[in-house]
Amino acid sequence: MDFKDKVVIVTGGSSGIGAETAIQFAQQSAKVVIVGRNEQKLRNVAISCESAKGIKPLIIKADVTIDSDVKSIIEKTMERFGQIDILVNNAGIVAEAKIQDGIEVYDRLMNTNLRSVYLLTSLATPYLIKTRGSIINISSVAGQKAVSKFVVYCTSKAGLDMFTKSLAKELGEYGVRVNAISPGPVKTDIFAAAGLDVEAFVRNREASSPLGKIAVGKDIADMVLYLASDKANSITGSIYVIDNGRLLE
Numbered sequence: 094m095d096f097k098d099k100v101v102i103v104t105g106g107s108s109g110i111g112a113e114t115a116i117q118f119a120q121q122s123a124k125v126v127i128v129g130r131n132e133q134k135l136r137n138v139a140i141s142c143e144s145a146k147g148i149k150p151l152i153i154k155a156d157v158t159i160d161s162d163v164k165s166i167i168e169k170t171m172e173r174f175g176q177i178d179i180l181v182n183n184a185g186i187v188a189e190a191k192i193q194d195g196i197e198v199y200d201r202l203m204n205t206n207l208r209s210v211y212l213l214t215s216l217a218t219p220y221l222i223k224t225r226g227s228i229i230n231i232s233s234v235a236g237q238k239a240v241s242k243f244v245v246y247c248t249s250k251a252g253l254d255m256f257t258k259s260l261a262k263e264l265g266e267y268g269v270r271v272n273a274i275s276p277g278p279v280k281t282d283i284f285a286a287a288g289l290d291v292e293a294f295v296r297n298r299e300a301s302s303p304l305g306k307i308a309v310g311k312d313i314a315d316m317v318l319y320l321a322s323d324k325a326n327s328i329t330g331s332i333y334v335i336d337n338g339r340l341l342e
């Protein structure tokens with residue numbers, strides 16, 4: 094797959110699935126825009142991207158829950174690269190919370206996992222129409238399988254799935270494809286950031302998956318690149334599960 098002269102925005106490009114995705118695109122000669130709040134982590138990913146083919150990525154320090162930051166993602170990308178071909182809506186957080194724990198966690202997760210995606214995608218759409226580009230949303234199997242005490246996370250990802258399908262219908266006439274990937278557990282920093290017991294969580298998920306393992310970032314990034322490529326030119330409105338068989342349980 095060759096992404097020479099393609100401009101790719103990856104939100105949450107400072108860590109985990111997003112970092113791996115940005116590096117994979119850079120290895121295929123894309124002009125990569127990596128977005129996150131942690132500048133040091135963004136710089137580390139940028140070094141890996143640039144060392145692939147010598148193309149300097151654009152780092153954008155932005156909080157996707159702040160509207161002016163989201164607008165700056167599009168403005169800075171257009172200023173540097175003049176076009177947008179691929180938008181990977183990947184930034185996301187998880188949190189354990191019961192329904193009686195208050196509205197704060199709802200606002201935090203929905204703002205990060207869903208509202209920001211809506212806003213950024215709406216601002217990117219005129220440019221994606223010009224390039225007949227592609228959108229890939231990183232959802233979760235939690236959007237399809239109910240998980241006790243993760244009602245907000247599950248709801249945000251179920252919303253993202255329907256956003257993907259509805260938008261695929263709306264943008265089909267412009268040749269813009271919209272797809273999602275729904276990973277099961279992936280080895281990244283997301284669980285530690287949510288204050289979960291990572292070792293116990295991973296052990297439990299590995300033991301209960303039909304393939305006896307959980308995914309790594311590259312498993313997801315490989316599918317992102319495939320969906321963004323011409324090989325997937327007949328695919329839109331689809332949600333690809335990558336979960337080592339967990340949804341079968």
Ligand SMILES: NC(=O)c1ccc[n+]([C@@H]2O[C@H](COP(=O)([O-])OP(=O)(O)OC[C@H]3O[C@@H](n4cnc5c(N)ncnc54)[C@H](OP(=O)(O)O)[C@@H]3O)[C@@H](O)[C@H]2O)c1
Binds near residue numbers: 186
């Ligand atoms: N790991 C899994 O098991 C798993 C399973 C299913 C789905 N997913 C989904 O995969 C996506 C990536 O997660 P990951 O596992 O790679 O986690 P991760 O390693 O914790 O990365 C999350 C990324 O999102 C960014 N982010 C979070 N809040 C942000 C905000 N307000 N503004 C800007 N960037 C923000 C973080 O950047 P900064 O910290 O620099 O801001 C980081 O780059 C998420 O949408 C997640 O729901 C993950």
